[in-house]
Amino acid sequence: WAAEDPHAGHMTMATTETPPLLPVGDLPTGRALPALQKLKNQSNPAGQFQATLTAAPRTVQFKPGLDTVVWAYNGQTPGPLIEIYEGDVLEIRLVNQLAQPTTIHWHGLPVPPSQDGNPGDEVAPGAERTYRFALPAGSAGTYWYHPHPHGHTAEQAFMGLAGPLIVRSRLDPLAGMPEQHLVFSDLKLGADGKVVGNNDMDWMNGREGQFVLVNGALQPVITADGMQRWRLWNMCNARYLNLSLGGQPFRLVGTDGGLLEHARAITQLLLAPGERAEIVVMGNSEVSLQALAYDRGMMGDAPPPQTLTLAKVTLSGGATRPIPSHLRQITPLSPGGAQKRVVFSEQMNMAGGVHSMTPLVNGKSYDMNRVDLVSQRGVVEAWSLVNDSDMDHPFHLHGTQFQIASRTRNGQTVPEPFLAWRDTINLRPNETVVIHVVQPQAGPRMFHCHILEHEDRGMMGILSVV
Numbered sequence: 114w115a116a117e118d119p120h121a122g123h124m125t126m127a128t129t130e131t132p133p134l135l136p137v138g139d140l141p142t143g144r145a146l147p148a149l150q151k152l153k154n155q156s157n158p159a160g161q162f163q164a165t166l167t168a169a170p171r172t173v174q175f176k177p178g179l180d181t182v183v184w185a186y187n188g189q190t191p192g193p194l195i196e197i198y199e200g201d202v203l204e205i206r207l208v209n210q211l212a213q214p215t216t217i218h219w220h221g222l223p224v225p226p227s228q229d230g231n232p233g234d235e236v237a238p239g240a241e242r243t244y245r246f247a248l249p250a251g252s253a254g255t256y257w258y259h260p261h262p263h264g265h266t267a268e269q270a271f272m273g274l275a276g277p278l279i280v281r282s283r284l285d286p287l288a289g290m291p292e293q294h295l296v297f298s299d300l301k302l303g304a305d306g307k308v309v310g311n312n313d314m315d316w317m318n319g320r321e322g323q324f325v326l327v328n329g330a331l332q333p334v335i336t337a338d339g340m341q342r343w344r345l346w347n348m349c350n351a352r353y354l355n356l357s358l359g360g361q362p363f364r365l366v367g368t369d370g371g372l373l374e375h376a377r378a379i380t381q382l383l384l385a386p387g388e389r390a391e392i393v394v395m396g397n398s399e400v401s402l403q404a405l406a407y408d409r410g411m412m413g414d415a416p417p418p419q420t421l422t423l424a425k426v427t428l429s430g431g432a433t434r435p436i437p438s439h440l441r442q443i444t445p446l447s448p449g450g451a452q453k454r455v456v457f458s459e460q461m462n463m464a465g466g467v468h469s470m471t472p473l474v475n476g477k478s479y480d481m482n483r484v485d486l487v488s489q490r491g492v493v494e495a496w497s498l499v500n501d502s503d504m505d506h507p508f509h510l511h512g513t514q515f516q517i518a519s520r521t522r523n524g525q526t527v528p529e530p531f532l533a534w535r536d537t538i539n540l541r542p543n544e545t546v547v548i549h550v551v552q553p554q555a556g557p558r559m560f561h562c563h564i565l566e567h568e569d570r571g572m573m574g575i576l577s578v579v
């Protein structure tokens with residue numbers, strides 16, 4: 114499979130034009146938001162969760178009568194919802210029925226490195242393996258899983274392989290509030306019904322399709338009776354979602370790694386690729402859930418950013434109750450160990466009259482045989498994440514949740530008004546974000562840009578935790 118890799122190396126990319134796309138009006142809209150299918154626990158003893166995820170091609174019809182081949186976990190895209198509790202032990206058998214190697218990475222969870230689906234730890238076509246790990250106390254939050262094979266993460270994700278995972282706490286202050294789950298994914302469909310492969314522009318800017326789906330549906334209808342807790346996942350390869358509910362305020366109550374200390378009233382929420390959030394919505398009106406135009410600095414002749422309608426929302430008043438004023442305690446991490454600097458940059462190349470861009474971390478492309486950074490297990494460190502480029506890049510680190518300590522943009526301090534646990538943080542151009550982070554387990558961990566095209570093209574490094 115390496116031989117036919119169209120983006121092997123990182124300088125030359127095959128020039129692939131985009132075939133005619135399916136017109137946006139061709140997909141049906143307006144059905145009720147499909148509920149996510151839950152992965153069924155095959156095990157009886159309490160505290161154990163056992164199940165199989167089979168990655169395989171499957172034919173679906175986004176447009177009635179037009180076949181589309183997707184790659185799906187257990188035939189579902191988005192993949193089935195894994196719902197578990199803090200303290201549970203998970204055993205997930207991955208069966209690979211794809212024609213290429215794959216892995217499952219548990220984005221955001223403190224999974225031992227050997228169980229975290231790292232690139233280089235692939236399951237061959239036709240083979241299988243079981244991932245086994247326990248979920249520690251304090252890990253309640255909104256996570257996801259997706260493939261992470263060397264060089265093919267973007268492709269496997271845009272073909273449909275990604276699914277949500279919720280870790281619940283038995284002491285959840287919002288328990289009992291009705292929940293709604295919204296998985297956002299991006300779809301680029303050809304007029305022939307095929308999922309379109311990436312062209313040069315996609316490899317440079319990150320891929321965006323003509324459709325953004327919510328739980329696999331285009332512009333579904335969401336009905337919220339009273340107050341609802343929404344969990345949001347941005348599973349798009351590269352699309353930023355600057356979410357708005359028609360300007361209506363809603364409450365941010367959680368980020369990647371679970372609840373905030375206090376609910377915060379906001380009217381807009383930027384979810385970079387890979388990020389998740391929990392919000393509480395209420396009110397009495399019909400609004401659109403929109404992704405407002407957001408300029409992430411795409412290069413070349415990319416179209417200007419547009420506002421998209423993601424869903425129609427009917428908020429129907431109903432019973433509300435106050436959100437508890439204290440959701441949980443987040444203790445600030447205080448760094449005592451080494452400091453690190455991670456610089457995202459882009460190297461512009463010109464070959465045969467064609468511009469291309471190579472995304473780099475600390476001036477280098479990913480090398481699976483090179484350790485880029487070394488951290489000591491259990492020691493809190495301060496990392497300066499620097500975006501020395503003209504495009505936004507979402508930084509992601511495996512194996513732990515971190516806190517933002519400070520942020521400066523063009524030399525000016527940008528206040529960071531609240532503590533939160535995150536595993537993915539957007540870096541705007543000319544921005545430096547300092548995070549405080551500690552790795553609880555030894556072994557190799559990946560850090561990378563979560564624009565998956567950038568990650569596949571080398572905007573990734575290896576942290577060795579010793």
Ligand code: C2O
Pocket residue numbers: 218220259261387509511559561563
């Ligand atoms: Cu969500 Cu290294 O990935």
Ligand code: CU
Pocket residue numbers: 218219220221509510511512
């Ligand atoms: Cu991850």
Ligand code: CU
Pocket residue numbers: 472505506507562563564567568572
């Ligand atoms: Cu990037």
